Structures are given as structure tokens and as C-alpha cells.
Amino acid sequence: AVLERLSSIDHFVFDKTGTLTLGRPEATRLRAGTGSWRPLAAEAPELTPGERESLRRIGALERLSEHPAAAAVLGLCARAGIALDGQRVESGEVLPGLGMRGRVDGLAVAVGSADWLARNGTPIPGPLGPDAPHRADEGGLIYGVVEGSEPLTLATEDPLRPDAAE
Numbered sequence: 001a002v003l004e005r006l007s008s009i010d011h012f013v014f015d016k017t018g019t020l021t022l023g024r025p026e027a028t029r030l031r032a033g034t035g036s037w038r039p040l041a042a043e044a045p046e047l048t049p050g051e052r053e054s055l056r057r058i059g060a061l062e063r064l065s066e067h068p069a070a071a072a073v074l075g076l077c078a079r080a081g082i083a084l085d086g087q088r089v090e091s092g093e094v095l096p097g098l099g100m101r102g103r104v105d106g107l108a109v110a111v112g113s114a115d116w117l118a119r120n121g122t123p124i125p126g127p128l129g130p131d132a133p134h135r136a137d138e139g140g141l142i143y144g145v146v147e148g149s150e151p152l153t154l155a156t157e158d159p160l161r162p163d164a165a166e
Helices: 002-006 049-062 068-079 114-119
Strands: 026-032 089-095 099-104 107-112 141-146 152-157
Touching: 026 049, 026 068, 049 068, 049 089, 049 099, 049 107, 049 141, 049 152, 068 107, 068 141, 068 152, 107 114, 114 141
Parallel strands: none
Antiparallel strands: 026 152, 089 099, 099 107, 107 141, 141 152
16 A cells, blocks of 8 residues: 555655755855856865965854854865964854854954845845856855955855765
């Protein structure tokens, strides 16, 4: 009887995070300011000097967070060989569900959702553009702003588990 009922099912719903995926989002694409989206290589992604400096400060602040988005940023810093040890994090505040803000090396740094950053007067890039990997309301986007630098937007993906196809 159970097998007969299975034949009438045409949709399965999964809670994929950690079940079908690794549960560890990775930064896969980057956009500086309002520029085009660029893919990030799995090993040693190419970044401009300005992007490296911003990620160095954003990463230093994100070390204070346990959020999966922080892990994606820290993973990108590690892949790109960006050392975070020399950064002076003067303050840091985690705002659950919104983002975080603080001061790193004397500069204001904020990381979070576009809505939260905009509500707090932090400049963020304009529309995501037709080449965006995600819609703004889908999640998977991390916005990072360092005082005096071009804002960065990272797109993340949670890779499938190797045994997910089984």
C-alpha cells in the first residue's frame, strides 16, 4: 500500500541545509560597487588591491560572529590568502538576524543585509542587475561596507553533499 501511494507523489520537499548540502555556504561571486558580478575561483580568487583591503577589514570584524555568512567571508579570505591577524578591531556589535558593525583600524565597517544597511544610512550598491546570481529577497547575498571604500556584495552557495545524489 505504501509503494502504491508513492507512485502518486510528484513533488518532494527537503530541508536542504545540512541534509542535501554541506551546511557551509561559500562565497562564489563578487560585485564591487555597481560593477559586474565576477566568479570567485575555488583556489586563490583574483581580487583587486581595494577588494583585498576591504575584505581584510570585513573579515577581521566577521571573526566576532558565528553566523554562516561570516564563515563564508572568512573562507573567502583564507582562499585569497588574506591575513587577518594584524587587524585592530576596536569595536564590534553583532545584531542577530541583521548583520554586524564595528570599527577596524579606525574605519567603520558594516556587514549584513541590504535592508538593514540602508535603514542605518550605510551606502550600498544600487540594483543587483540582470546578471545577479540571486534576487535580493532570496538570501545568499552578503553586503559589506568599509568607510572610504567601494561597497562589496558577495553571493554565496551551499555546496551539495557528495552523497546527495544517492
